[in-house]
Amino acid sequence: MKTKLGLEGDLVVQYQDPDFDNELCTLSSMSELPKDKATLKVYTKACESKHKDSTLYTASLSSSSLKRGPCGRQSRQLPHTFVIPAFSFDVQYVLRQGNEAYHKDGTLLNISKYMKSNILEKLAEAIYSRNPYPGREVYDHVAQALINKHPCLKEPGSVHGWYCWKFSLKFKMGNFRQKLRVAGCTELRLNSHSSGRPGPKTLKRARKSEVNFLPNFPEGKAQSDLDMDRSTMVIKIEKRKLDSKQIGEMMNVTFPLRRKEIVEEKTLVAQVKERWPALFAERQIEAEFARLTTFDLKGSLFSGLDQHLQRFLELFKVKSGTVGLTRLTRLLDDDSSTCKKRSALLLGLPHYLKEDPLCLFKTVEATDKEDVWTDGMNVGIVMVKEGEDITDVSVVLEEAVILSDLKDLPSAVAMLMGLLFALNIDYPKELKYTFEVIQKVLMNIGGGQCSSLVHGLRNRLLRKSM
Structure with missing residues (x-):
C-alpha cells in the first residue's frame, strides 16, 4: 500500500x-x-x-471521534508541536509589543511577576489536560515552544533561552496539582503524601505512562449510578445475541468506577472477571488500553516489532553463545515469515536481557491438565503444543488462564500488556527489563525515561552497523 x-x-x-x-x-x-x-x-x-477515539469499543480511528475521555479530560498525548494557549488580554497585548521590539532590534521583554504567573498558569492547564505527571522532556518541549512563539521572553545569558522557564513551569505544575488535589481530584488526592493513606508507596502516579489512570466520575453520575450500569451490562453480556457496540459504550461510561475498584481496592483478577466479564474480550482489552494510554494496543506493538525486527535479530546472532538465542535464530532458517520473526524477537528478549524466559513463556503438551500449565505462573503466556504444532496460545494471570484461543504469540503478548495495564498489575521483578523494552522501546510508550540498560539497548538498535 x-x-x-x-x-x-x-x-x-x-x-x-x-x-x-x-x-x-x-x-x-x-x-x-x-x-x-x-x-x-x-x-x-x-x-x-x-x-484516535479512545472511547469507541473498537478503539478505531474516526474523524468524528469524541474529544474527551470518560473523565472529562482530553485523552491524548502531548502533541508533537505544542500549541501555546492564549493568555489574558493584557498579557497578549504586552507580548505582541514585545515580539515586535525583539524582531526590530533584539530587545528582550522585562516581564512582571503577575505576567509570568499568568503565562505559567495557562501552560500548566494545557499540559495537565493531557498528562497530569509530565516527564522532563515535556517541560523542555513546552518551554521551547513558548520561546519560539514569543522570542521576547528569552532569558539573557541562557544558552537556549528557556532554561529557567522550564524549572518555573515544573514548580507551577506542582502548585497546580495541589490546587486540584484540594478541590477533590481523585487521582491527585490518592497520590498526596499528606493524605494519611499509604498511597505514595503502594499506588503512586500512573507508573506505565497512563493518561487516564484514575479519572473522576462523570458529572451528574454517582457511584451507585455507575454500579447500576455495570449490573445492566453483566445481564446484557449473558444474552445469546450480544450487542457489542452497546457493550462498548457502557464499558466507556463505567470506566471511572472500574478504575476505582481496580486501583484503590486492588481487586484480584478473578474478582474483576466476575464483576466485569466484558473486560476480558480481545476487543474490550484493546479499547481499555486506548482509554488508559490513547495508544492502539496491537498497532503500537506490531509496528515496533517490525521497526526493530532486523536489528534485534542481528544482535541475537552476535550473542551466539546464548543457547536459547542460537536455537531461535536457527528456527528462522526454516520459516522466516513475519509472524515467526516477531515471535522469535519476543521469545529471545529475556535471553538477551539475561532474564529467565521460563518465567514468562511456557510450552506444554495438549494432554497436560490446565493446573499444570498455570502452576506457579502469576504473569505469563502458555503455548499448547500438539505434535510439532502450536494449537493454542493463552494468557495466564494469578495462576489462571484469563484469555485463550489466541492466534499467535505476538497477539498474546499484546493482550498480556493490555491486561497488565487494565488490571494495574506490576511487571514481575524477575522480568522488569523485558517488559520495559516491550513498553518503552517496542510500543514507544513512556520511552523518554528508561533504565540505563534499556537506554543502552535502544542506542544499539538505532546504530546502522554493529
Whole structure:
C-alpha cells in the first residue's frame, strides 16, 4: 500500500467488519478481511495521533471521534508541536509589543511577576489536560515552544533561552496539582503524601505512562449510578445475541468506577472477571488500553516489532553463545515469515536481557491438565503444543488462564500488556527489563525515561552497523 499510494511512515489500516455492523476495526491479519468485498481505510501515524477515539469499543480511528475521555479530560498525548494557549488580554497585548521590539532590534521583554504567573498558569492547564505527571522532556518541549512563539521572553545569558522557564513551569505544575488535589481530584488526592493513606508507596502516579489512570466520575453520575450500569451490562453480556457496540459504550461510561475498584481496592483478577466479564474480550482489552494510554494496543506493538525486527535479530546472532538465542535464530532458517520473526524477537528478549524466559513463556503438551500449565505462573503466556504444532496460545494471570484461543504469540503478548495495564498489575521483578523494552522501546510508550540498560539497548538498535 505504501508503494501503490506513495506514502511514507507508519500506516494504520482499518476494515469494515461485517460481524460488528460494518464498524471500522484495525486490521492485523489479511485473514480477517471479508471474502467477498473489503472496504479499507488507511491512516498515517500522524493522523492517528490526532483522530484516535479512545472511547469507541473498537478503539478505531474516526474523524468524528469524541474529544474527551470518560473523565472529562482530553485523552491524548502531548502533541508533537505544542500549541501555546492564549493568555489574558493584557498579557497578549504586552507580548505582541514585545515580539515586535525583539524582531526590530533584539530587545528582550522585562516581564512582571503577575505576567509570568499568568503565562505559567495557562501552560500548566494545557499540559495537565493531557498528562497530569509530565516527564522532563515535556517541560523542555513546552518551554521551547513558548520561546519560539514569543522570542521576547528569552532569558539573557541562557544558552537556549528557556532554561529557567522550564524549572518555573515544573514548580507551577506542582502548585497546580495541589490546587486540584484540594478541590477533590481523585487521582491527585490518592497520590498526596499528606493524605494519611499509604498511597505514595503502594499506588503512586500512573507508573506505565497512563493518561487516564484514575479519572473522576462523570458529572451528574454517582457511584451507585455507575454500579447500576455495570449490573445492566453483566445481564446484557449473558444474552445469546450480544450487542457489542452497546457493550462498548457502557464499558466507556463505567470506566471511572472500574478504575476505582481496580486501583484503590486492588481487586484480584478473578474478582474483576466476575464483576466485569466484558473486560476480558480481545476487543474490550484493546479499547481499555486506548482509554488508559490513547495508544492502539496491537498497532503500537506490531509496528515496533517490525521497526526493530532486523536489528534485534542481528544482535541475537552476535550473542551466539546464548543457547536459547542460537536455537531461535536457527528456527528462522526454516520459516522466516513475519509472524515467526516477531515471535522469535519476543521469545529471545529475556535471553538477551539475561532474564529467565521460563518465567514468562511456557510450552506444554495438549494432554497436560490446565493446573499444570498455570502452576506457579502469576504473569505469563502458555503455548499448547500438539505434535510439532502450536494449537493454542493463552494468557495466564494469578495462576489462571484469563484469555485463550489466541492466534499467535505476538497477539498474546499484546493482550498480556493490555491486561497488565487494565488490571494495574506490576511487571514481575524477575522480568522488569523485558517488559520495559516491550513498553518503552517496542510500543514507544513512556520511552523518554528508561533504565540505563534499556537506554543502552535502544542506542544499539538505532546504530546502522554493529
